[in-house]
Amino acid sequence: MSHALALLSFAILLLAGAVELWWGSSARLRQRRSAAHVEAQLTTGPSSPVNTVKASTTRGLETLPTDALLLRADLPTGLRVPVLVAAPCMALALAGWWRLHSAWAMPMVLGLLGCMVWLWLRSRIEQHRRRLLRQLPDFLDGMVRLTSIGNSLPMAFQSTAATVQSPLRTVLDRTLLSVRAGHDLDRALHLASRPYHLHEFELLHVVLGTGMRIGGRADQILQRMSDFMRDLAQARQELQATTSETRLSAWVLGLLPVAVAVGMTMFNPAFFKPMFTEPLGHRLLLIALALELTGGFILYRMTKSL
Template sequence: MNLPLLLLGLALLVAGGVLALRARQRDAALARALDRGLHTPPSPAAVLPQWLIRLSGPLAELGPRWRHAGLLPLLLGVLAGVRGGPLPGLATAVGMVALLACWHALLAARLRAQATRQLPGFLESMVRLASVGHSLASAFSTIAQETPAPLGPMLRTALSGQMAGMELDQMLERGAERHGIAELRLLAAALRVAARFGGHPEKLVGRVAALLRTREATRTELLALTAEVRLSAWLLCLLPVGIAFLLFGLNPDYARPLLDDPTGHKLLAGAIGLQITGALLLWRMTKSV
């Protein structure tokens, strides 16, 4: 048994647990401060870099179980390293990190799409309340309390910031940056105009809702028109992988030189590189359609 590698893995697990515990304590302290209606400016140590802010939004959308999912590649990598050596352990950890990153990106994108589809209905409900005498801020607060996930928690986070002393449009701007939903900036701009100039801001919010409805309809139509192109891209990406698994499963002796011979290693590395390059090119092509 590789004792140093095992001790290193245990030390990293303990460090990850300590960091997770500190993050939970910091979140609990922030929640208590928001409940008291207090707002204290963050200390310089609490200021997070932009990439961490962008990552924290999808993690918050996916729920608390994803905050500790990063420990799984480390644990599996340590186990593989103990059984097979440093190289299998590193390969296992890197593969698990890539798999979790892809799965997290897919789930986060799905949640952002659901929140974007909920936003026009939320704005239309705001317009109906504003037309009977409510202010936009009051309508926002009332409808946000009744909005289901995933959009509801984002809006209620903005409300918590407003209770703590922040401007609602600023909190929505931060939410748009954190969750990657540009449509929230339109809502923030409408609330900013209503707060500064008054008039009939519900008309502006109604036009924003109509714009978002039109964008969603156009997006749905575009997805329907490009479904064949995207299906062809998926088939072309998965076909070589499927053939490789079929080859290794049906005739392992025929494919054994790719794993045992140095020349086979080079050929296999070249095939994997070409497959990744082709997948990236097909992805860019489908995005440009």
């Protein structure tokens, strides 16, 4: 049985790799064709239709929900990451089924692994968000310096973007690509930053649009935005340092029953086998799941209220 399970897991991994290679090659081919088409439209001269270039670039900046989630987590888009995550999860679910000799083990293992993957993605999203917000005030300061000596907002944006490092550089490069295709700067920034769901980018795109269409001292507004972002980041760090012990206690209380149950089930299957084979055990599992979800929700609301 163990040899058959190992062969099945190996076959699943090979199938996942083949799917990733096939999908990745076709996606790369479509990306090269789209980039070549946009470049050809940009270099054909005044006779080329600008609306066609705008539509092509807008389609290039449009992202699927999964791609937007991967962008927020600073991961490559496409099916590579989902396949690489799903294949080990399926293998572990099959191992749990073989270990417990019950089909109930598969949804439980998949649910636990799904929670772990969600926590991992949430951690990466939060880290990526912090890096973006840490770079944004310095970028605004660079724009303020250039606009205060007479440069226009688009010129200051383009010149300052050349000095920015990743990950903010990725957003700015996507913005400049859309600007070269004919979009206004504020619209281009809105399209490029939409997958990240950051209010700071929304505020910046409003300020840029107002400054280019109406005028005024946009450099002063950008300077105040930069100072406000730094003060807000410092306040968030102080709040997180103050509530870190409470949030860690909530995580431990929420995950400890699940970790203990899974560990005892995997190391001593005979002890938990009636829970998966008897009708009363099924009801107890459902009750335990409901209590765990209720307790997790209460702990979440308590930590959010701090």
